[in-house]
Amino acid sequence: MNDRLPNRLELIGITKRFPGVLANDNVSFAVKPGEIHALLGENGAGKSTLVKMIYGIMQPDAGDILWNNQEITVANPKAARKLGIGMVFQHFSLFDALTVLENIALGMDAKIPQRELEVKIRAVMQQYGLLLDPRRTVATLSVGERQRIEIVRALLLDPKLLIMDEPTSVLTPQEVEQLFVVLRKLASEGCSILYISHKLHEIKALCDTATILRGGKLVDTCDPKEETSRSMAEKMIGAGLKEIKKPANTLLGRPKFIVDRLTTRPDGAVGIGIAEVSFTVHVGEIFGIAGVAGNGQNALLDALSGEITVRRGEAIRLDEAPIGAVGPTERRRHGLSAVPEERNGHAAVPEFALYDNSVLTARDRMKMVRSGLLRRGVAKTYTDKVIAEFAVKAQGPNATAGSLSGGNLQKYIMGREILQNPSVLVVSQPTWGVDAGAAAAIHQALVDLAAEGSAIVLISQDLDELLSLCNTLAVINEGRLSRPMNIEDVSIEEIGLLMGGVHGESAEMAPTVVPPTTIVAPTPMAPEAEPAHAH
Amino acid sequence: MRIKLEKRPDPSRLMLVVTPIASVLLTMLLGVIVFDALGIDGQRAVIDIFLTPLLASYKWQDVAVKAAPLIIIGLGLSIGNRANVWNIGAEGQYVIGALCAAGVGIAAGPVGGPLVIAAMIMAGIVGGGAWAAVPAVLKTRLGVNEILSTLMFTYVALQVLSYLVGGPFKDPNGRNFPATAPLTADQTLPLLPFTSVHLGVGVALVLPFLFWFLMSRSVFGYQIRVVGAAPHAARHGGFDGNQTVWLALLIGGGMAGLAGALEFTGALKTINLGFPSGYGFTAIIVAFLGRLHPIGVLIAGIVLAVTYVGGQVAQTTVHIPNATAGIFQAMMLFFILASDIFVRYRVRFIGSPKSAVSPAAPAPAAGE
Numbered sequence: 014m015n016d017r018l019p020n021r022l023e024l025i026g027i028t029k030r031f032p033g034v035l036a037n038d039n040v041s042f043a044v045k046p047g048e049i050h051a052l053l054g055e056n057g058a059g060k061s062t063l064v065k066m067i068y069g070i071m072q073p074d075a076g077d078i079l080w081n082n083q084e085i086t087v088a089n090p091k092a093a094r095k096l097g098i099g100m101v102f103q104h105f106s107l108f109d110a111l112t113v114l115e116n117i118a119l120g121m122d123a124k125i126p127q128r129e130l131e132v133k134i135r136a137v138m139q140q141y142g143l144l145l146d147p148r149r150t151v152a153t154l155s156v157g158e159r160q161r162i163e164i165v166r167a168l169l170l171d172p173k174l175l176i177m178d179e180p181t182s183v184l185t186p187q188e189v190e191q192l193f194v195v196l197r198k199l200a201s202e203g204c205s206i207l208y209i210s211h212k213l214h215e216i217k218a219l220c221d222t223a224t225i226l227r228g229g230k231l232v233d234t235c236d237p238k239e240e241t242s243r244s245m246a247e248k249m250i251g252a253g254l255k256e257i258k259k260p261a262n263t264l265l266g267r268p269k270f271i272v273d274r275l276t277t278r279p280d281g282a283v284g285i286g287i288a289e290v291s292f293t294v295h296v297g298e299i300f301g302i303a304g305v306a307g308n309g310q311n312a313l314l315d316a317l318s319g320e321i322t323v324r325r326g327e328a329i330r331l332d333e334a335p336i337g338a339v340g341p342t343e344r345r346r347h348g349l350s351a352v353p354e355e356r357n358g359h360a361a362v363p364e365f366a367l368y369d370n371s372v373l374t375a376r377d378r379m380k381m382v383r384s385g386l387l388r389r390g391v392a393k394t395y396t397d398k399v400i401a402e403f404a405v406k407a408q409g410p411n412a413t414a415g416s417l418s419g420g421n422l423q424k425y426i427m428g429r430e431i432l433q434n435p436s437v438l439v440v441s442q443p444t445w446g447v448d449a450g451a452a453a454a455i456h457q458a459l460v461d462l463a464a465e466g467s468a469i470v471l472i473s474q475d476l477d478e479l480l481s482l483c484n485t486l487a488v489i490n491e492g493r494l495s496r497p498m499n500i501e502d503v504s505i506e507e508i509g510l511l512m513g514g515v516h517g518e519s520a521e522m523a524p525t526v527v528p529p530t531t532i533v534a535p536t537p538m539a540p541e542a543e544p545a546h547a548h
Numbered sequence: 549m550r551i552k553l554e555k556r557p558d559p560s561r562l563m564l565v566v567t568p569i570a571s572v573l574l575t576m577l578l579g580v581i582v583f584d585a586l587g588i589d590g591q592r593a594v595i596d597i598f599l600t601p602l603l604a605s606y607k608w609q610d611v612a613v614k615a616a617p618l619i620i621i622g623l624g625l626s627i628g629n630r631a632n633v634w635n636i637g638a639e640g641q642y643v644i645g646a647l648c649a650a651g652v653g654i655a656a657g658p659v660g661g662p663l664v665i666a667a668m669i670m671a672g673i674v675g676g677g678a679w680a681a682v683p684a685v686l687k688t689r690l691g692v693n694e695i696l697s698t699l700m701f702t703y704v705a706l707q708v709l710s711y712l713v714g715g716p717f718k719d720p721n722g723r724n725f726p727a728t729a730p731l732t733a734d735q736t737l738p739l740l741p742f743t744s745v746h747l748g749v750g751v752a753l754v755l756p757f758l759f760w761f762l763m764s765r766s767v768f769g770y771q772i773r774v775v776g777a778a779p780h781a782a783r784h785g786g787f788d789g790n791q792t793v794w795l796a797l798l799i800g801g802g803m804a805g806l807a808g809a810l811e812f813t814g815a816l817k818t819i820n821l822g823f824p825s826g827y828g829f830t831a832i833i834v835a836f837l838g839r840l841h842p843i844g845v846l847i848a849g850i851v852l853a854v855t856y857v858g859g860q861v862a863q864t865t866v867h868i869p870n871a872t873a874g875i876f877q878a879m880m881l882f883f884i885l886a887s888d889i890f891v892r893y894r895v896r897f898i899g900s901p902k903s904a905v906s907p908a909a910p911a912p913a914a915g916e
Contacts, residue, residue: 365774
């Protein structure tokens with residue numbers, strides 16, 4: 014990177030307003046050629062809105078975008094690609110049933126004969142060490158491999174600026190390192206990279222510059238290598254971080270929740286089931302389940318919550334009562350609550366008022382129903398209590414769930430379950446897409462609930478979260494659960510290998526799980542790794 | 549200048565009420581234009597179809613009698629639509645309901661009285677429900693799309709009708725016309741004195757309030773609403789999707805069957821090949837125009853009944869065919885579906901983005 018080079022991209026006073034929120038307020042920063050520039054901020058800080066304007070998905074209400082010192086208007090993504098701006102989204106747009114090649118061909122603006130395209134794809138893959146078989150069907154690929162398709166798709170256009178939106182949220186630690194190798198190589202060839210993330214150690218390891226947004230406003234542009242994770246986190250959040258208070262006494266009680274060889278069938282052709290999952294959670298224990306997205310976490314949550322039942326009731330036991338064969342309502346009566354990963358449309362109904370959402374899972378335990386009729390007053394009182402005790406920012410119990418921000422909705426959902434005083438709580442991704450303040454509150458609530466004698470199963474992709482909260486940790490891969498490990502005994506490396514489907518301490522490859530062709534050639538690199546506890 | 553649709557944070561309650569009214573007004577306006585273009589007095593046609601039945605008091609009883617089946621069927625359909633179950637075979641369920649009532653009436657022979665009438669009406673509800681149960685089995689067991697199966701079952705029902713009224717149910721003293729024997733006086737619903745308004749109209753006035761209460765206050769109504777709004781969340785809440793499909797179809801069919809039985813015992817007193825008059829299909833418009841809300845359905849049922857009665861008026865005054873009413877009904881459905889977008893989105897007129905650019909301001913010196 015050369016400071017005397019003209020800016021590749023410069024934003025001057027970008028402002029974007031949505032009904033009710035100022036998503037970006039007078040944001041200005043510049044990206045040099047070959048620079049890896051981090052865009053750091055909590056969820057809702059305005060990062061995605063900002064890059065959507067750069068990529069032409071939205072237009073700014075005010076402000077200028079300069080491209081190579083020329084003022085431009087990016088009318089749409091096609092125009093952005095023509096300028097040389099590529100983007101890899103957090104959520105992939107791939108057709109499962111088509112091959113890698115077909116997927117890339119569908120996304121191209123120009124019609125290129127398939128044979129010619131394949132040659133080009135192979136050349137790009139070769140150049141950046143992105144090993145992938147263009148003829149494979151997407152359904153058979155891992156998430157990391159699917160991301161590679163999106164990267165190849167962007168690289169085919171020979172971009173001058175590549176925008177990566179939260180690229181590592183679904184990757185294993187090893188896949189993250191492989192991605193960084195590719196990005197560094199790209200940058201060394203002069204391509205600028207705008208890297209959106211809220212993972213501080215990654216930004217310290219990868220980026221040259223970091224622009225920090227908070228509440229739509231630019232807080233600071235700094236050199237991440239000269240900052241500590243904590244100092245950046247505080248700029249991002251705007252206040253001192255709260256430490257989680259964990260009770261010193263970690264002696265566990267008697268076995269509370271026993272899962273015994275639980276197996277479910279995959280849902281649909283590309284879905285995944287769980288196979289022979291067994292574990293035991295004790296009174297006061299937080300049992301963590303790590304794993305890369307799409308390895309059966311949703312199937313496991315559905316099977317534990319009762320949305321999917323099995324014939325053998327003994328497969329799930331709560332205080333010795335077999336509950337494997339009964340549905341969610343009956344399981345809640347036994348004291349088992351669950352919080353699925355997806356807030357909108359699964360844990361809550363966005364169109365419904367909050368008090369109606371309380372009826373969804375709390376109607377039995379909180380006595381909101383009498384002789385087939387709803388007791389609205391009871392539901393509203395309970396919702397008021399959830400809002401107050403979990404500091405949910407909402408206009409009372411009549412506000413629709415959809416009007417809440419992600420973090421507040423998640424706090425409401427967690428509060429709704431926790432205030433029912435469940436003896437077993439199963440949660441999946443409780444802080445996914447939640448701002449740091451809300452995440453800390455949710456973590457504290459989980460720790461407190463365990464301290465009061467509940468057993469908690471925490472399914473998460475966030476290793477930091479798992480390592481800081483759990484007593485015991487297991488890894489799920491392809492629907493199978495690894496042996497549980499005491500939290501003091503685990504190493505990041507071992508978890509990473511288990512997440513990638515490599516079993517056993519000797520770290521031997523399991524060829525049936527990860528075909529060798531899909532592994533990126535190991536490149537020696539020294540990641541400036543942070544300890545996993547970022548704060 | 550550009551026109552842009554922006555998603556509202558919450559659906560607009562105002563638009564929920566305004567759009568059905570606007571749809572009716574737009575239908576009237578378009579009607580004037582189209583008929584004028586065809587060389588017919590459009591203004592007169594629209595006034596006769598939409599206003600005369602309301603202004604002429606002697607037409608009120610006709611409107612009430614026509615509105616009753618539309619409201620009752622519309623209520624049942626609105627429940628199903630709320631749960632995302634699309635029963636469009638109410639016409640068949642209505643016919644089968646009436647035939648079942650007729651079957652009980654024939655079995656009762658000359659016997660009449662309240663008990664027989666009640667039995668006939670019960671038979672109508674059960675018959676309509678049973679007819680809808682077949683698509684329910686197909687959907688829950690085999691995943692057959694209920695839109696297709698309910699519609700196809702309508703045509704089966706019409707064949708059953710022509711078989712029964714031409715064979716087993718045919719009036720032995722009826723000069724060989726394919727029709728059932730007229731009901732005796734003590735087998736028909738009581739009338740309001742000096743009118744043709746039968747007890748079914750009262751039922752149609754009471755049911756919307758009962759449904760309103762059920763939908764907003766009962767766990768059953770909650771189940772219907774949550775399954776329709778977010779099936780995945782409903783499963784999480786412990787509500788069974790298949791059970792909801794069953795309930796939605798049985799209620800839709802039962803209500804259609806009830807309407808058929810009431811129409812038979814209250815208004816027509818005989819069933820012939822002309823019995824299916826399209827109420828089952830028009831009720832789909834009623835459900836949507838009424839915004840799937842029980843009280844909305846009550847009002848929409850009256851509006852659609854007005855167009856039926858008005859169509860007959862216009863037939864004699866401006867000499868346009870009776871089918872014209874159907875055209876107006878279709879236009880209404882068209883407008884209500886098209887205007888649905890304004891409930892969730894707002895329209896914004898914005899100038900070109902460049903005009904809004906303020907002088908480039910320096911970056912705020914925050915941090916450090």
